[in-house]
Amino acid sequence: MDTSATFSSDQHKHELRLAARAARKNLTAPVRESQMQATSAHIAEWLRANAEFKAFTAVLPYSSEPPLLPFLQEMHAEGFRILVPVTEPDRRMSFVEWTPGVAMERSPVAPIDEPVGERLDFTEMGRVDVMLIPAQLIDTSGGRMGQGGGYYDRFLEKVRSLPSPPKLYAVVFDHELVAPGMFPVEAFDQRVDGVFTSAGLTRFDR
Numbered sequence: 001m002d003t004s005a006t007f008s009s010d011q012h013k014h015e016l017r018l019a020a021r022a023a024r025k026n027l028t029a030p031v032r033e034s035q036m037q038a039t040s041a042h043i044a045e046w047l048r049a050n051a052e053f054k055a056f057t058a059v060l061p062y063s064s065e066p067p068l069l070p071f072l073q074e075m076h077a078e079g080f081r082i083l084v085p086v087t088e089p090d091r092r093m094s095f096v097e098w099t100p101g102v103a104m105e106r107s108p109v110a111p112i113d114e115p116v117g118e119r120l121d122f123t124e125m126g127r128v129d130v131m132l133i134p135a136q137l138i139d140t141s142g143g144r145m146g147q148g149g150g151y152y153d154r155f156l157e158k159v160r161s162l163p164s165p166p167k168l169y170a171v172v173f174d175h176e177l178v179a180p181g182m183f184p185v186e187a188f189d190q191r192v193d194g195v196f197t198s199a200g201l202t203r204f205d206r
Ligand SMILES: Nc1nc2c(c(=O)[nH]1)N(C=O)[C@@H](CNc1ccc(C(=O)N[C@@H](CCC(=O)O)C(=O)O)cc1)CN2
Pocket: 059, 060, 061, 062, 065, 085, 086, 087, 093, 109, 110, 111, 112, 134, 135, 146, 147, 149, 150, 151, 152
C-alpha cells in the first residue's frame, strides 16, 4: 500500500486546520458577534418553520468556535429540546440533553465541558429535526473539515443509515464556506446537506 499520499494529505490537512484556526482567532469580537447574531436568526427562523420534533443537536462552543450560547438559551426558552455531544472512548460520541442549568463535567479528551445526563446513541437522531454540525471549513459541495478527530464522521455514518435521518447542516463563519478543492475530502468524510452562515442556509445538491 502506498501510504505517502495518505501522509501528505494528513500533513496538508493539519496545516489547513492550523490556518483555519488562526483565521478564526483573528476575527474581531464585533465581527464574531454580528455574524453569529445574523446566523442565529436564520437558524431560529428555519427551526420555527420546519421543526416537527422541536429538537435539534448543537455544540457548546469552546475557544473561538461560533458563539451560539445565546441562541441555544433562546431556543431552549422557546421549548426546543437541545442535544449536545459527549466524547466517548475511541473517538466516538453520544448525545446528552442540554438545559441552561444542567450540571457539567470536563471531557477527559477535549477542553470542553459536557452536560451530565442520560447518554443517547445515534438512534435518537431519528427524533431530531436537524443536527447543527461544527466545522472549520465547508466547501460548496458539502465537504467538511472538522477538528480532525473523526468524531462526526463516525457518528454521521450511522445517522445516515436511519430510515429518516435529520437534516445535517453545518454552522460556520462566512469566510469558512469555500470552493471545492480548497481542502481534501476523503472517502470517510461525511458531507453535510447544507450550511448556515450570516447569509442564511445554503443547501447542497447531492
Ligand atoms: N464544541 C464542540 N464540541 C465537540 C466537538 C467540536 O468540534 N466542538 N467535536 C467535534 O468533533 C467533538 C470533540 N472534539 C474534540 C476536539 C478537540 C480535541 C482535542 O484533543 N483537543 C486538544 C488537542 C488538539 C490538537 O491535537 O490539535 C486541544 O484542543 O488542546 C478532542 C476532541 C465533540 N464535541
